[in-house]
Amino acid sequence: MTRPASDHTLDVTGLYCPEPVMLLHNRIRDMQVGETVCVVATDPTTQRDIPKFCAFLGHELLTETEEGGEFLFLLRKGS
Numbered sequence: 844m845t846r847p848a849s850d851h852t853l854d855v856t857g858l859y860c861p862e863p864v865m866l867l868h869n870r871i872r873d874m875q876v877g878e879t880v881c882v883v884a885t886d887p888t889t890q891r892d893i894p895k896f897c898a899f900l901g902h903e904l905l906t907e908t909e910e911g912g913e914f915l916f917l918l919r920k921g922s
Contacts (some may be wrong), residue, residue: 844883847917849881849908850874856913864896866916867918871902879905881914889914 846852853870855863863884870880882893890907893916897904901921908915 846881846883846915849917850878852883853880854886855889856883858884859886860892863872863889864892867893867896870876871900871918871920874921877919879917879919882914882918882922884914884916887914889916893918 847898851870851874853867855866861885863882867882874880882889887921891907894904894907896902897918903919903921905917905919906915
């Protein structure tokens with residue numbers, strides 16, 4: 844699967860809830876507003892958790908794709 848261009852990449856493959864979102868929270872905290880991060884995950888619950896994370900904290904979910912059990916999310920850090 845082709846990963847989208849991003850400022851940062853967070854590979855959380857093999858990790859299960861709540862670890863992917865916890866690591867994403869840590870990564871986004873260290874980013875500048877407007878920067879992007881591509882999250883690569885294998886836990887199906889990330890399809891629910893990452894969009895809710897973005898909505899709750901004001902980040903923009905730009906793309907969400909799935910192929911062969913791998914989930915890719917491209918997020919932009921909000922203010």
